[in-house]
Structures are given as structure tokens and as C-alpha cells.
Amino acid sequence: MSRKTMMAAGAVVVVAVFAGGILILADEFTEKDQKRWQDEFMTVVQQGRELWVSADLGTNGVACAQCHPNAANTHPETYPKFQQQLGRVVALRDMINWCIQQPLEGEPLKLDDPRLVAMEAYATYERRGVPLAPGKH
């Protein structure tokens, strides 16, 4: 970069930094940010809850909540773990897919499907506070 360009870039940065009349640094988030992000998260937790009680994830009308009220007995704190039913070490979403495919008789979701993230968010949220125990059967 030429000296001129560098100085221009520097000026832009300084202006940007002083934009709102206050000093804004990229890596310093505020309490307002935190609250907003937490709310964003809870929206997805709520979506996960709706999927959890939905009769439409599979093809037979069975919902996750029928066997796992409040996502109990899903043990998200133990993943990844050796999942006996899959014969290998897997992550929570792989087991969610197993349940969709087996007791719910449905098609497994793609691993990057936002619905899987939502259900993971809901299940782990209902399990908050429990220490991690990865690999525990």
C-alpha cells in the first residue's frame, strides 16, 4: 500500500471509531448487545420447543415431547458420545436424526438444517446447569 493510501485508510478508521460521538471498538460488546443476542437465542429455543411438540417431524404423528417431556432424558451434556444405536461416536444432532427416522418414522434432516440447531438449542437449554460429561453412556 502507498503511504497516501495508508493515511487515507487510517483517517477512515478514525472517523468510523468516532462515528457515534463515542469510542466504538469492534471487540467490546455491551450489555445491550448481550441482551439482544440472548433474546435472539431464545427465539431459536422457542422454535426448537415448537418442533419438539410438533406432530409433523415424522410421518406417524408422534412428537419428541411424548417420550421426552421438557427434553428430559436426552442428556445433551454427554455428547459427543459412542451411540450404541448408531455403532459410532456421534453428536447430539445425529441422535435427533435417529429419533426422527426411527420412532417418528420420518426422513432425517440435513445436518445443517436450522431445525436441528433449534432442537439442539431447546434440549440443551432445558438441561442448562448440568456439568458436561462427554462420552457418558
Add this chain to the structure above:
Amino acid sequence: MSDTRMNRRDFIRSAGALGVLSALPVTTVELAFADPQENFTFAHISDSHIQHIKGTEFVRNWDRGLIRAVAETNLLLPKPDFVMFGGDLAQLGTKAELDHGAEMLSELKYDIHCVMGEHDYYLDLGEYWSELFGPHYYSWDHKGVHFVVLNSILTYDQWTYERWPTAEQRMLEMAGLDNPNGSPFMVGEKQRAWLRQDLAKVKKDTPIVVFSHSPIQKIYKGWNFWTDDAEQVQALLQPFNDVSVVYGHVHQIQYNQIGNISFYAVMATAWPWPYPQSYAQATSNLPKLTVPMNRADPFFERDATGWQSIGVDSGRVAMHYNLYNNTNRTVAFNRETGRPEDTVYQTADSRIAPQIHY
């Protein structure tokens, strides 16, 4: 290389209940009725949750659970005196579900007595149920024991009659175990009054067995493992010497002793439920006495489901849990300690990994 006879399973032995008693000290056996004919067994099948998908399609998983329980009950030797059905025959209380369930139950070779469950009740308030199975609460006497069936899944009038715009909506709201829009179960004033006058005719030393769907205890309100007027119902039962309450709804092994009353839960034929302590965000009161059932392998759809053969010995209950793909369990009243106990796993050092690995 000796030629040995195979071991037999306890509960198919002719002295099924006595087989349990023989594990207790001899003196307690002498307390039994002088005439061993007075001891008898009955079977208990519960919580089949027959679920309609569409047309003639029902959820195969729950169908198979009820079919198997009925088929095995029919094989029992000696024959049970009668069969109880513990409630939640249907999932959403529809005529299709109740009919399909009743059809499967009709394969039983014995008389049956039915208990109402919330999944049977909240669509039409038990109207079709009564056509199929008779009254919602009643009593009868059998071999010196007074049996009572209560409808313990009623709730506040406002919730039942006014809160929901349609019957279907009301049923759906009650169907979700963890639904915050639900409402606590109760036996209610009318039935308690009936129970009081029904028990007035019963002698204090007559053994009593009460069947209900909800636990007649307060275990965990969030999942309606709860009966709001539990203490009042218990108070009506306390004056009697030998009282057992057998309940469904919880889909897991539970047992307890409160004063004179022993409590026993029955398994579902459909699916197991987690123990309330596995919900990390709430506290609950699972009876400390209870040794949990084995944690299920969900690949085997019947794992942690089952049905029961119940022995009545001298008026006290011995519960033989027939568990598919699992070692069967027996929870019987121990006269020494005055409470129900598992005959194998009661002490802390006899527990096995699947019972604590939740």
C-alpha cells in the same frame, strides 16, 4: 455334566405370590390367611395410548405394545382372576382409538375392569368410554378384598368447561405432559363423598385395593404426576389396616408407603417416561423408596414398557413387573419393614448400572 432342570421364572409358578412370600421370614407367612386359597392374582395392563394417524392407520409402535401385553397375559399360569386396564387406552380420546384399543383388549380371555385416563376423558368427558366400559368410578368385592376404581384425572370445572373453545383443543392441551396450559388432576369432592360412604360399609380389617390413573400423591406437578386432593383421599383410606393404591399415568416403576397406604405404579405398554429428577430445571418428589426401572434402549420399542401380574397375599400386594427385553422385577409389601420393597434391588449396594445411569 449333570442333567439339571431349568430354573423357572417366579411369576409363572403356581404359587407366584407365595414364591415372593417365601423370601420373607417364616413368621410373616403364618400371618397369612389360614386358607391359602384366599391368595389370588390378577393382571394389570395400562397406558396403551393407541394413536390414530389417519384412515385405518394407527401408530404401529403403540399397537404392538398392547397386542403383546394381551398375548402374554393370556399365557399366564395359573390364570389371573381378572384383568385391570389402568387408563389412557387412547391418545386423543377419539372413537377410532377407543374402538381399536377395545378390540385389542377383547382378545383377553378374562373379565376386565377399566380405569379412566385423561387421554380417554378430555375429548367427550368419558361419554364413549362409558358406552364401552361402564361407570367412571365404582367398587366391588372379590375374595375378601374390597376393590375401588376412582377417576382421579378430573380437574377444575373452569378448565374443563369454560377455558377451551373446542373439545379437541381441550384434549390436545391435556395430552401434552409438559404443557404449561395443563391443569392439575384431582379426584374431586363428589367422588370423595362417594368414597366416604362406600368405605363406611367396609370393616377396618378388610384389605382395600384402590385403582386410579394419577398417583393419589404429589410427585411432580409439571408433568401431572400429581393429585391435588391427594391428602384428602389418603385421609379417607388411612383408617384401614391394609390399603394399596395402584396407579398408572407415570409410565415407570414407582412405589411408596405413606402411613397405612402402599402405593404402586404400573408400567405403560406404549412408551416409558423419564423420572422427574431427570428434568434439571425443576424439583420433584419421587418416592425415595423407588428403585428406578432400567434406562431404555430406544431401538427396542418395548424396552422400559411392560405389564403386571399382581398377587394379593393376605390383603397385601406383590407387584410382578413383566418387562420386555429386561430382567423382570418384583416389588412386594414387606411385613417386617411395613413398606413395598423390590425383592432384589432394594438395598443401595444391589443396584445395577442401568438403574442409576439416567
Add this chain to the structure above:
Amino acid sequence: MKKLLYSMVLVAAFVCAVGLTAEKSAGPSPPLGLPPVPYPEDNPQTPEKVALGDKLFNDTRFSTTGEVSCATCHAVEKAFTDSPLSVSEGINKLTGTRNAPTVINSVYFETMFWDGRSPSLEDQALHPFVNPVEMGLEDHEPILKIVRSDPEYVKAFKTVFGKTGDQVTMTEVTQAIAAFERTQVTGNSPFDRFYYGGEEDALTEQQKRGLDLFVNKGRCVSCHVVEQTQALFTDNRFHNVGVGINDIQNDVPELATAFLKADLTASEVDVKVLTDKRTSELGRFAVTRDFDDLGAIKTPTLRNVALTAPFMHDGSLKTLDDVMVHYNNGGVTNEGDPVNDFLSSGIRPLDLTDEEIDDLVAFMEGLTSPEFAHLAENVDTK
């Protein structure tokens, strides 16, 4: 050519056995895909014991007609089975009710026979000698007579066990046979090389699709176990999968009740289940008398399965394709047939397409170990 191949197999077995002397307690490292072989403490392997066991295994004198040995139904040139027989034929071509399972990898079973009525390889060897439709002997005396007097056996038992005359009992005989059977361990199949050996090309694309179905949609892996570092392809448990029992399902109450009332001894059960087809279909119930076990049969290993047609405990399904169709139908051979009330709750309709069934069959063909691969040419799995 055949003879050369067979003797190569036997030499390979010998080499395995010889390798054992180096570390008597530990044994050689197992083939790819298998865990260490569980040797019992009271029956250590030696090459001489294995050779003795091999001789006993093949000795037809231990039958009433002098024509039947273990190898009659468990022939090395048929992957230790009697393929293509559905059920085995003993003396005078008398038939039993069950298909001869392979000896290969049987060391990894916790119980023997389709209904698990024998707790060990040593114990298992006792039974066929005295079964009326197998070797037909009244008792084991004729065997003891031979091994105590035949000079070659006398020498061998002395060398292996340090025993002669009356000291040589069925314990020594069965220990030798079991030691021989414990050398029949094979892994290193194309599946093992792909899954555990990292050889991307060891399986075809179709077989890889089959593997994916095996652990997911096909629901196979829960009973035919495949794990992170090893695959026994059996869970060593018993399940009613609707084969055989479907034919008696209306009679189960009567048969089960009659069986319970008969109160047979262990030996009587042994004879009954191989001679009475209908009782045989009660499966493990005949052993445990537990309702849970009605119609339940032990999960076999699938290693080398493509070589052992016909399939299932009664040999009633001719091809692997037929097997897949049975499972796809949810535990009935013909779609729409009534499902028996005691069907394992792990069995249900699978909704596999024809192509997916082909993929699974192709995968199973990839479970054949190199030692027996030459037998695959003779096999038609469709």
C-alpha cells in the same frame, strides 16, 4: 486345485496356532476388525491340542453308523457349514430342525446353538454326539472307548493333557475340539479394510451405500453390531424376528403351555428342539421359559454370511435378497402375512427400495474374509 486351497486353509490355521506358542496367554493379534480372541483360562491353546481337536472334529467313528462327524455338517470347504442344506442331516440322513451355523468366529459367542442352550464351545461339543438325529449315540462311552485305545489318540492325549486310560474323559475331548474351533477366526474382509483399515477402495460404491443403510435406515447395527474399532456383527442376544415362529403363531399358547407342563430336563430339551419342529420354533423360550424369549433366536455373526446359504435358524430363506425382503416387510416373509404377537420390538417395516435392498446385499457380500473368498464364486446370493 481345490485340495491345494483347502490344505492352504488348514496350514493357515496351523500358522495361527503356531504363532500362539510365542505368547501363550495373549494369543496373536486378532485380524482387522475383530477384538482379541477370548481364550478360557482352563483350556489354553497349544498347536498339539489344536491338531488333536482337528482330528476329533473329523472323526466319523463317533457316530452309530460310522459316517457322521462334526465336519459332516461343519465342512471346511463349505465355510464350516453344510450349505446348501436348509437343515442338517445326521446318521441315515435323518434331518433335524435347524441350519448348521458356521464355526468361523464362533469363539466370540457367549452362548452356543441358535437358542443359546450351551454356555461354551466345550459344552456344545457334547450335545450332537448323543442327539438321535445327529451322531445318534446313546451316551459318550463309544467315543471314550476309541480315544482311550486308538494308538494315535492315546499318544496325542498323553502329549497334550498328560493323561491316559480312564483319565481321558469327555472334558479332554471337548477341550481339544474347542481349541481347534478357536483357531477359526477371520476378519480382514473388504468391509474391515474400508472401515478400520482406511482403504477407500476396498468397498464398491454400492457396498458403501449398503454400509450406510446398515447403520441407519436399515436398522441392522443394533443387533448385528458394528462399533468404532471392531465389528462382531452380533450382540450375543436373542430376538424373535418372525422366522419359523410365524408358522406356529396361532398355536403358541398351546405349545408354550404344553412345554411348561412337560418340565423337561436340559438333555431332553436338546433332543426335543432338534426333533420336534413346532417346539423348536419356541426358540429360546425352551431354554429360559421366559415370555420375553418366545420365538427368540440368537443373532448370528454376518461375517462370511454370503457363503452360508440358506439363511436363518431353519434355513428357510434361500438368498440374502429373501432375507432382506423378510426384514423389509417387518418380520414376515410374504408382505401382508400376520405378524406374530411376540415379534421383537426392534423389528418393523423398513420402507427400503429394491435398489437399497441390493445395496445391503452387496454390503453383506463384502463381509467375506480372504481365507474363504475362493468359495464366493460358487454362491448366488440373488
